[in-house]
Amino acid sequence: MKTCRIPHTELDVPRIAYGCMQLSRAWDDTAITAAEISATLKLVETALEQGIALFDHADIYARGKSEQLFGEALRQIPELRGRIVLQSKCGIRVAGDPGAGSPARYDFSRGHIVRSVEGTLKRLDTDHLDLLLLHRPDPLMEPAEVARAFDHLQSSGKVLHFGVSNHSAAQISLLQEQLEQPLVVNQVELSLLHHRMISDGLLFNQPGDTGAGRTLDYCREYGILVQAWSPLAGGKLSAGTPAKELHPAAERVARLAEAKGVASEAILLAWLLKHPAGIQPIIGTTNPQRLVASCQADAVELSREEWYALLEAVRGTGAP
Ligand SMILES: NC(=O)c1ccc[n+]([C@@H]2O[C@H](COP(=O)([O-])OP(=O)(O)OC[C@H]3O[C@@H](n4cnc5c(N)ncnc54)[C@H](OP(=O)(O)O)[C@@H]3O)[C@@H](O)[C@H]2O)c1
Numbered sequence: 001m002k003t004c005r006i007p008h009t010e011l012d013v014p015r016i017a018y019g020c021m022q023l024s025r026a027w028d029d030t031a032i033t034a035a036e037i038s039a040t041l042k043l044v045e046t047a048l049e050q051g052i053a054l055f056d057h058a059d060i061y062a063r064g065k066s067e068q069l070f071g072e073a074l075r076q077i078p079e080l081r082g083r084i085v086l087q088s089k090c091g092i093r094v095a096g097d098p099g100a101g102s103p104a105r106y107d108f109s110r111g112h113i114v115r116s117v118e119g120t121l122k123r124l125d126t127d128h129l130d131l132l133l134l135h136r137p138d139p140l141m142e143p144a145e146v147a148r149a150f151d152h153l154q155s156s157g158k159v160l161h162f163g164v165s166n167h168s169a170a171q172i173s174l175l176q177e178q179l180e181q182p183l184v185v186n187q188v189e190l191s192l193l194h195h196r197m198i199s200d201g202l203l204f205n206q207p208g209d210t211g212a213g214r215t216l217d218y219c220r221e222y223g224i225l226v227q228a229w230s231p232l233a234g235g236k237l238s239a240g241t242p243a244k245e246l247h248p249a250a251e252r253v254a255r256l257a258e259a260k261g262v263a264s265e266a267i268l269l270a271w272l273l274k275h276p277a278g279i280q281p282i283i284g285t286t287n288p289q290r291l292v293a294s295c296q297a298d299a300v301e302l303s304r305e306e307w308y309a310l311l312e313a314v315r316g317t318g319a320p
Pocket of ligand 1: 020135232
């Protein structure tokens with residue numbers, strides 16, 4: 001697997017990373033199971049064999065159980081921690097936290113950020129995170145308060161680098177202004193199906209321009225690694241029978257996959273990897289075979305014609 005350096009850091013990371021959201025699918029208070037532990041070990045080992053050495057977490061995934069399962073893998077494979085880049089996210093509070101009437105919300109207060117990281121480190125059974133991302137923009141964010149949380153986490157050695165997720169260029173800029181540390185990652189929803197950040201540039205000054213493309217340009221300009229979540233769009237363009245309106249795009253993906261002798265997943269990821277911003281897909285399959293098939297993307301080179309043809313198929317119209 002080819003690697004890239006995250007700008008402003010010493011971290012060399014694979015072009016494709018693994019997202020741990022679904023290591024446990026039970027978002028409740030039940031305990032992790034032996035079956036989940038063994039499935040986690042299998043997925044981690046498969047990912048490592050493919051050269052995937054960046055693992056993405058969040059404090060809320062399965063209410064902490066996905067981190068807990070990964071912590072079990074770290075205990076069972078002692079040299080694992082030194083071989084990987086560990087990333088987690090914080091800032092979302094689910095409904096019912098802490099009291100029955102508490103609404104789902106975002107919380108970038110210093111206390112919550114620090115407490116969340118401490119919980120994550122405990123569940124992962126590690127002493128530091130390589131990367132911490134703020135999960136979703138909090139309208140009540142005070143940049144100076146976030147700065148105090150980041151200073152504390154960095155000076156205590158608990159977090160090495162910081163980033164954000166689902167943030168616009170303007171939101172990143174507002175926050176960055178008050179921080180000592182550079183924001184080095186923005187994790188956003190991005191796939192051939194959810195393509196606006198990439199395709200909006202085609203529509204500048206035309207109806208339909210949502211402005212999302214500005215954020216991709218901003219990240220590129222300031223050396224912020226763009227990570228793509230749901231890069232396979234949950235299988236909507238590659239699994240079984242696609243929805244009627246997605247037939248042309250799914251068919252084009254399947255034909256290209258056949259021509260190149262790879263899985264459809266590899267074509268979908270290669271479409272993201274082709275972009276010169278250096279987008280890093282975070283794949284979330286829980287199927288080891290699909291994980292291996294997805295990594296074929298590393299060896300797929302799409303031509304400009306193939307890349308635009310895929311975009312045309314999913315947009316239902318050609319470049320203006
Ligand atoms: N920052 C955020 O707000 C945010 C939000 C969501 C996710 N994330 C991160 O991004 C990671 C990836 O997200 P994701 O899981 O939505 O990404 P994904 O890789 O686009 O989708 C994976 C899901 O799609 C299914 N799938 C894919 N191809 C399939 C096929 N051909 N046939 C059947 N099922 C197929 C997988 O099922 P199988 O497991 O059976 O393969 C799995 O449930 C997460 O783990 C998390 O780390 C971040």
